[in-house]
Amino acid sequence: MIRLSGLKLPLDHPAEAMPAAICARLDIEPQDLRGHSLVRRGNDARRRNAIQLVYTLDIDVADEEVVLARFANDHDVRPTPDTRYHFVTHRPDDWGGKRPVVIGAGPCGLFAGLILAQMGFRPIILDRGKVVRERTKDTWGLWRRAELNPDSNVQFGEGGAGTFSDGKLYCRVKDPRFLGRKVLEEFVAAGAPDDILWEAHPHIGTFRLVSMVESMRRQIEGLGGEYRWQTRFDDLLLEPDGEGAQKLRGLVLHDGSVIETDHVVLAVGHSARPTFEMLHARGVHMEAKPFSIGVRIEHPQSWIDRARYGQCAGHPDLGAAAYSLAHHCANGRTVYSFCMCPGGRVVAATSEEGRVVTNGMSQYSRAEFNANSGLVVGIDPERDYPGGPLAGIDFQRHWESQAYLAGGSSYWAPGQRVGDFLAGRPSTSLGSVEPSYKPGVTPTDLAHCLPPFVIEAFREALPVFGRQLAGYDHGDAVMTGVETRTSSPVRITRGKDLQSLNVAGLYPAGEGAGYAGGILSAAIDGIKVAEAAALAMVNAAH
Numbered sequence: 001m002i003r004l005s006g007l008k009l010p011l012d013h014p015a016e017a018m019p020a021a022i023c024a025r026l027d028i029e030p031q032d033l034r035g036h037s038l039v040r041r042g043n044d045a046r047r048r049n050a051i052q053l054v055y056t057l058d059i060d061v062a063d064e065e066v067v068l069a070r071f072a073n074d075h076d077v078r079p080t081p082d083t084r085y086h087f088v089t090h091r092p093d094d095w096g097g098k099r100p101v102v103i104g105a106g107p108c109g110l111f112a113g114l115i116l117a118q119m120g121f122r123p124i125i126l127d128r129g130k131v132v133r134e135r136t137k138d139t140w141g142l143w144r145r146a147e148l149n150p151d152s153n154v155q156f157g158e159g160g161a162g163t164f165s166d167g168k169l170y171c172r173v174k175d176p177r178f179l180g181r182k183v184l185e186e187f188v189a190a191g192a193p194d195d196i197l198w199e200a201h202p203h204i205g206t207f208r209l210v211s212m213v214e215s216m217r218r219q220i221e222g223l224g225g226e227y228r229w230q231t232r233f234d235d236l237l238l239e240p241d242g243e244g245a246q247k248l249r250g251l252v253l254h255d256g257s258v259i260e261t262d263h264v265v266l267a268v269g270h271s272a273r274p275t276f277e278m279l280h281a282r283g284v285h286m287e288a289k290p291f292s293i294g295v296r297i298e299h300p301q302s303w304i305d306r307a308r309y310g311q312c313a314g315h316p317d318l319g320a321a322a323y324s325l326a327h328h329c330a331n332g333r334t335v336y337s338f339c340m341c342p343g344g345r346v347v348a349a350t351s352e353e354g355r356v357v358t359n360g361m362s363q364y365s366r367a368e369f370n371a372n373s374g375l376v377v378g379i380d381p382e383r384d385y386p387g388g389p390l391a392g393i394d395f396q397r398h399w400e401s402q403a404y405l406a407g408g409s410s411y412w413a414p415g416q417r418v419g420d421f422l423a424g425r426p427s428t429s430l431g432s433v434e435p436s437y438k439p440g441v442t443p444t445d446l447a448h449c450l451p452p453f454v455i456e457a458f459r460e461a462l463p464v465f466g467r468q469l470a471g472y473d474h475g476d477a478v479m480t481g482v483e484t485r486t487s488s489p490v491r492i493t494r495g496k497d498l499q500s501l502n503v504a505g506l507y508p509a510g511e512g513a514g515y516a517g518g519i520l521s522a523a524i525d526g527i528k529v530a531e532a533a534a535l536a537m538v539n540a541a542h
Contacts, residue, residue, distance in 0.1 A: 001058045001059065001060055001064070001079070001080035002026070002058070002059045002060075002061060002064060002067060002068065002077060002078070002079065002080060003039065003056065003057070003058055003059075003077075003078050003079065003080040003081065004022065004025065004026070004055075004056065004057050004058075004059055004076060004077055005056045005075075005076040005077075005078075006054060006055075006056070006076045007021055007022070007025055007054070007055045007056075007057060008044060008052040008053070008054050008055075009021055009052060009053050009055070010050075010052060010053075011043075011051045011052065011053060011312060011315060011317060011318075013053070018036070018055075019033055019036070022036060022057065022059060026059070026061065026067055026071070026077070027070065028061055028062075028067065031062075032061055032062040032063065033059070033060075033061060033062075034060040034061060034062065035059075035060045036057045036058065036059045036060070037057065037058045038055065038056075038057060038198045039055075039056040039057055039058055039198060040055070040056035040198050040199070040200050041053060041054070041055055041056075041198055041199060041200060042054045042199075042200030042201065043200075043317075043318060045308055045309060045312075045318075045321075048308070048309055048310030048311075048312065049310045049311055049312070051309065051312050051315075051318070053317065054200070058080045064079075081178065082178075083178040083181045084178075085178075085179070085181070085182035085185075087115075087118070087119055088531045088534065088535055089119060089531075089534050089535055089538050090119050090120050091119060091120030091121050091534075091537075091538070092538060092541060094541075095537070095538070095541050096541070097262070097537050097540065097541055098260055098261045098262050098263075099121065099122055099123060099124055099261060100116055100121055100123050100124070100261060100263040100264070100265065100533055100534075100537065101123065101124045101125075101126060101251060101259055101261045101263070101264045101265070102116070102123050102124070102125045102126070102264075102265040102267055103125075103126050103127075103233055103251075103264060103265065103266050103267060103268055104126075104127060104160065104266070104267035104268045104269060104272075104510070104512070105125055105127040105129070105157070105158045105159065105160065105213075105227070106159065106160020106161060106162060106267065106269050106510065106511075106522065107159075107160055107162050107510070107519045107520075107522040107523040107526065108160075108265075108267040108509050108510025108511065108512075108516060108522040108523060108525055108526035108529075109125060109127070109160070109265065109267035109509075109510070109526060110159075110160075110213065110216060110523070110526065111183060111186075111522075111523040111524075111526035111527050111530070112265045112267055112509060112526035112527070112529055112530040112533075113125045113220050113225055113265075113526075113530075114186065114216060114219065114220055114530075115526070115527050115530035115531065115534075116225070116265075116530045116533070116534060117219070117220045117223035117224065117225040118223060119530075119534050120223075120224075121534060121537065122223070122224035122225055122226070123220075123225050123226075123265075124225070124226045124228065124259065124261075125220070125225060125226065125227045125228070126228050126231045126232075126233060126251075126253075127156070127157065127158060127227070127228075127229055127230075127231065128151050128156050128230065128231065128232040129151055129152045129153075129156035129157025129158065129229070129230070130151075130152045130157050130158065130229055130230060131157075131158050131214075131217075131229055132157065132158040132159050132163065132210050132213050132214060133210065133214075134152070134157075135152045135153075135156075135157030135158060135159075135163075136210065138152035138153060138157075139152075139153055139154055139164060142154075142348050142350075142411060142439070143347065143348055143438040143439060144438065144439065145439070146410055146411040146412075146439045148350065148353055148411065150351060150352060150353060151230065151232075153349075153350070153351050154347060154348070154349040154350075154351070154359060155269055155271040155349065155351040155485070156269070156271070156351060158213055158214075158217070158229075159209055159210070159213040160269050160522075161269050161270070161271070161349070161359070161485075161511075162209070162518070162519040162522070163206060163209050163210065163213065164206055164347055164349070164359070164361050165206070165339070165341075165359065165360065165361055165362075165519070166203050166205065166339065166340075166341040166342075166344060166360060166361065166362040166366075167203045167204035167205045167206065167208070167209050167362070167364070167519065168201070168202075168203050168339075168518060168519060168520070169183070169184060169187070169196055169202040169203060169204065169519060169520050170200070170201050170202060170520060171517070171518050171520045171521040171524075173516075173521045173524060175524060179524045179527050179528070180520055180523075180524055182527065183520060183523040183524060183527070184196050184197055184202070185197070186216065187204070187212055189215075190211075190212040190213075190215035190216050190219075191208065191211050191212050191215055192204055192208060192212055193208075193364070201322070203362070203364070203366075204364055205362055205363040205364030205365070205366070206361055206362075206363060207363055207364065208364050231253055231254065232253065232254040233251045233252065233253055233254070233275075234252055234253065234254050234278065235251070235252035235278065235282070236248060236250075236251065236252070236279075236282055236284075236503070236506070237249045237250035237251065237252060237258065237260075238282070238503065241504060244502075245502045245503065245504060246283075246502060246503045246504065247262075247503075247504045247505060248261070248262060248263070248264055248503055248504060248505030248506050249261075249262065249505075251264065261505075262505045262537075262540070263505050263507070263533045263536065263537055264505060264506050264507065265507045265509050265526070265529050265530065265533060266492065266506060266507060266508045266509060266512075266513060267509045267510045267512070267513075267522075267526060267529075268510075268512040268513070269488075269510070269511055269512045270485055270487055270488035270489075270511050270512050271351045271485055271512075272512050273352075273393050275512075276389075276390060276393065276490050276492075276512075277390060277393075279492065280389055280390055283502070284492065284500055284502065284503055284506065285492070285493050285500060285501040285502045285503075286389045286490050286491060286492045286493060287389050287490065287491050287493060288381035288385065288388065288389050288390075288391055288392050288489065288490060288491075289381070289392065289487070289488060289489060289490055289491040289514045290378060290379060290380040290381065291378075291379065291392065291484075291486050291487045291488065291489050292336075292338060292374075292376035292377060292378045292379060292483075292486040292487070293376060293377060293379060293396075293399060293450065293451070293454060293482065293483065293484050293486070294335075294338075294374060294375045294376030294377055294450070294454060294458070294481075294482070294483045294486075295358070295374075295375050295376075295446065295450070295458075295479040295480055295481045295482060295483055296346040296358045296359075296360060296372050296373070296374060296375070296437070296479070296480045296481075296483055297372065297373055297374075297375045297418075297477060297478070297479050297480075298346060298370045298371065298372045298433060298435055298436065298477065298478045298479075298480070299370065299371050299372075299433065299471060299472065299474070299477050300369060300370060300371070300433060301320055301321075301342060301343050301366075301368070301369060301370060301371045303371075303470075303471040303474070304320075304321045304322075304323060304342070304371045304469070304471075305320065305321045306470070306471075307321070307323075307469045307470040307471055307472070308321035308322075308323060308469070309321055319342070319366060320342035320343040320366040320367075320371070321342060321371075322340050322342050322371075323337060323340060323373070323469055324336075324337055324340065325337045325465050325468060325469065325472075327460070327461040327464045327465065329456075329457040329460045329461060330460060331453055331456055331457060331460075333377050333378065333453055333454070333456075333457040334377065334378050334457075335375065335376070335377055335457045335458060335460075335461035336376060336378070337373040337374065337375060337376075338373065338374030338375070338376045338483070338486055339359075339360055339373065339374050339486075339518075340360070340371070340372075340373035340374075341360035341361060341362040341366075341371065341372050341373065342362060342366045342371050343362055343363075343365070343366030343367050343368050343369075343370075343371065344360055344361050344362030344363070344366065344368055344370070344371070344372055344436075345360070345361055345362075345368055345370065345372065345436035345437070346358050346359070346360055346361075346370075346372050346413075346435065346436050346437040346480050347359050347360070347361045347437065347438075348411060348413070348437065348438065348439070349485060350400065350411070352397070352400070354401060354404050354409075355397065355400035355401050355403070355404050356400055356403040356404045356407050356411060356412075356413050356414070356481070356482065357400055357403075357482065357483070357484055357485055358413060358437065358480055358481065358482060358483050359483070359485065360372045360373065360374065368436070369434075369436075370433070370434075370435075370436050372436070374483045374486065375458065375479065375483075376483055376486055377453070377454045377457050377458075379395075379451075384451075385489075389490055390489075390490070392489025392490065393489055393490075395489070396484040396485070396489060399449055399450060399451070399482050399484060400482060400484055402448060402449040402482075403449040403481050403482040405448075405449075406442070406444050406445075406446075406448045406449045406481070407441075407442045407444070408442045410439070411439055412439055412440040412441060412442045413437050413440075413441050413442070413480050413481060414441075414442055414444045414445075414446060414448070414449055414480070414481050414482075415427065415430065415435055415437070415441035415442065415443055415444070415446075415478055415479065415480045415481070416443065416444060416445060416446045416478070416479050417430060417431055417443075417475060417476055417477070417478060417479075418462060418473055418474060418475055418476070418477040418478070418479060419431075419474075419475025419476065420475075421446060421458070421459070421462075421479060422459055422462060422463070422473070422475075424459075425445075426443070426444055426445035427443035427444060427445070428443055429443055430443055430476075430478060431475065431476030432476045433474075433476045433477055433478045434478075435478045435480055437480050441478070441480055446479060446481050449481050449482055450481060450482060458479075487511065487514075487517055488511055488512050488513065488514045490513075490514060491513065491514030491515070492508035492512075492513040492514060493508070494507070494508050494513070494515075497532060497536070498528065498529050498532040498533075499532070499536075505536075507529045507532060507533055509525050509526055509528075509529040510522040510525050510526060
């Protein structure tokens with residue numbers, strides 16, 4: 001088979017145009033084309049009124065070697081790669097080691113647990129939160145009644161923070177082994193729509209993620225895995241290894257009980273602040289990491305559709321339009337859009353009392369009225385929060401607390417019209433764009449709950465973005481604060497063997513450890529770490 005990338009056809013092309021385009025591109029006769037299958041479909045909307053669909057295809061031709069030789073220097077014509085997942089090992093029949101433990105049931109922990117279970121190691125999976133449906137009820141408690149459960153919310157519980165997001169399933173990490181394909185295929189087997197296998201920017205949405213993680217939990221349990229919900233680990237049992245480092249020997253849980261284990265996948269999320277503090281106190285090597293801070297900005301989805309797709313807005317093959325924007329400011333900062341959610345809503349995402357945090361969420365249909373995106377500024381430890389590995393947490397907490405106060409100390413979020421923000425005056429009311437954040441938005445001045453350099457950068461960037469995307473800086477667009485949990489503020493450093501630099505048997509993984517940024521990259525990292533732990537367990541047994 002030949003993999004052909006970058007084949008472009010008009011938006012409304014007839015089905016018969018595809019074989020003709022393939023033959024023309026590969027310079028073959030129609031009778032030499034035996035068949036083709038879709039690998040990926042995206043679009044090129046740079047010319048709004050002449051949008052093209054962009055295909056990647058696997059093609060069966062009569063004389064594959066001749067065609068490949070003809071296009072030897074064309075990177076868009078290559079042999080179809082083997083994208084099947086190949087297990088690196090399996091548990092030996094005589095293996096008598098201790099069961100591995102996975103801490104965290106988000107995308108990273110889910111796939112670490114799944115791979116370990118599929119390899120026969122019967123993992124124990126711990127999570128401080130609840131099963132996904134109970135967790136959903138607690139999350140709605142904050143959104144509808146302003147009642148926060150610190151252990152069961154948008155950040156903590158089955159499915160992790162990605163459950164209440166747009167469910168994006170694409171990333172920019174290098175993936176030479178096609179582990180992302182393994183993730184997508186497992187999701188489809190668990191009930192995700194087939195189109196995630198070929199859409200260039202696949203997504204699932206919250207409601208579908210709920211049933212999918214339940215299905216995958218049942219698979220893990222069916223393979224001998226064990227879940228323990230509402231279980232927090234409070235300490236590590238360590239012993240010196242004789243070379244100045246430590247060996248992991250077990251976990252101390254919140255009730256004082258102990259799990260003896262030599263291999264732990266640490267797949268906590270980016271909001272596991274007490275865990276970071278405990279690990280730092282125990283001497284686990286970590287460092288401060290850059291992240292970003294800002295707001296959620298909302299526009300009617302119809303504005304974004306028209307700005308991106310022109311007269312093609314609303315076409316079923318295009319769906320709700322997304323965007324990606326960035327601007328380098330005179331003050332040395334970069335403003336960029338983050339985690340854009342077409343046809344979605346802004347959600348309350350705090351995990352700590354007395355703080356306000358925003359995030360974005362969409363359903364699979366992306367059919368809600370507003371589009372929203374993080375509008376954030378990149379910051380770094382040396383310049384913005386010096387003081388050690390945990391200084392970024394203090395930085396986040398400060399601005400989240402300021403947002404809580406500015407919103408009225410009731411989990412309402414502070415909001416401001418873009419027109420008022422650019423004019424430097426507080427908002428006293430909102431305009432034609434109705435914010436979607438619940439429990440509610442308090443019109444105010446966002447300068448009270450963001451660093452001055454962020455405010456300055458936003459005021460420069462918004463008019464620039466308005467020239468790039470019509471209506472982006474419209475006076476009635478709404479900015480809701482604050483977005484602080486863009487990524488983990490720490491990196492729990494690990495070596496080439498994916499173990500902690502100074503605690504053997506501890507495998508920091510995923511977004512909380514600073515090695516991923518979204519559902520797909522976290523899941524891929526979970527697979528890699530599970531493989532590393534499995535190989536170590538098998539090698540230790542021999």
